Amino acid sequence: MPSRKALVRRPGPRLAEGLVTHVEREKIDVDLALEQWEAYTETLRAHGWETIEVDPADDCPDAVFVEDTVVMYRNVALIARPGAESRREETDGVEEAVARLGCSVNWIWEPGTLDGGDVLKVGDTIYVGRGGRTNAAGLQQVRAAFEPLGARVVAVPVSKVLHLKSAVTALPDGTVIGHIPKVDRPSLFPRFLSVPEEAGSHVVLLGGPKLLMSATAPRSAELFADLGLEPVTVDIGEFEKLEGCVTCLSVRLRELYA
Numbered sequence: 001m002p003s004r005k006a007l008v009r010r011p012g013p014r015l016a017e018g019l020v021t022h023v024e025r026e027k028i029d030v031d032l033a034l035e036q037w038e039a040y041t042e043t044l045r046a047h048g049w050e051t052i053e054v055d056p057a058d059d060c061p062d063a064v065f066v067e068d069t070v071v072m073y074r075n076v077a078l079i080a081r082p083g084a085e086s087r088r089e090e091t092d093g094v095e096e097a098v099a100r101l102g103c104s105v106n107w108i109w110e111p112g113t114l115d116g117g118d119v120l121k122v123g124d125t126i127y128v129g130r131g132g133r134t135n136a137a138g139l140q141q142v143r144a145a146f147e148p149l150g151a152r153v154v155a156v157p158v159s160k161v162l163h164l165k166s167a168v169t170a171l172p173d174g175t176v177i178g179h180i181p182k183v184d185r186p187s188l189f190p191r192f193l194s195v196p197e198e199a200g201s202h203v204v205l206l207g208g209p210k211l212l213m214s215a216t217a218p219r220s221a222e223l224f225a226d227l228g229l230e231p232v233t234v235d236i237g238e239f240e241k242l243e244g245c246v247t248c249l250s251v252r253l254r255e256l257y258a
């Protein structure tokens with residue numbers, strides 16, 4: 001049976017010091033962030049996902065954005081090497097967590113850098129964003145790790161947002177969605193649907209027609225509902241102030257066979 005496990009990592013006390021690159025810094029309410037994180041993880045569980053908490057990394061302000069630390073393809077966990085120095089130590093606990101789950105573990109090595117947020121999988125196509133956090137060596141290492149397993153790696157320029165998945169994600173049928181002003185090259189995707197709000201570009205596939213998305217994109221949610229999908233919304237406002245989105249707060253492990 002394919003698994004339905006999701007790695008998550010609770011926000012630490014230094015969350016407010018998290019990095020901001022493309023947005024103005026705003027004040028973070030750490031208690032509210034924790035409440036939002038609890039509600040996010042509860043929503044995953046309510047939709048059949050077993051959440052597995054990675055050990056906290058309280059010295060790392062951005063550790064809650066666990067997606068950036070590892071990329072899963074089949075049962076292989078490729079441990080990232082974050083593009084921002086301040087995030088490098090976040091991978092330690094993640095390495096242990098995936099090894100404990102029985103994943104085969106591989107690593108991005110220096111001089112490669114890669115943030116998991118730059119990797120979008122659509123079936124066996126793996127889009128890798130080449131932008132502020134992921135360099136050419138990192139991209140090449142993703143090819144070396146996953147192409148022998150049957151993946152096709154497609155490089156995508158990213159200049160307008162932090163990560164590839166800040167610009168685009170995909171619907172259950174593989175259609176890539178994005179808010180045009182934030183997408184460098186929509187023509188790289190075989191099927192592309194534009195959405196009316198930036199936060200509407202970010203969906204986590206919960207299974208079947210259900211899409212987890214931010215409450216700040218009501219018009220995009222309406223568009224998805226009109227297409228027969230079922231948006232499930234969460235408030236992640238405190239994380240959005242740090243350029244986080246619904247995708248970056250978890251890593252779903254869908255292809256582990258227990």
Ligand SMILES: NC(=O)NCCC[C@H](N)C(=O)O
Nearest residue numbers: 018019065117242243244248
């Ligand atoms: N995958 C993601 O979208 N991650 C968000 C990371 C936000 C964090 N403040 C950072 O700049 O690294």
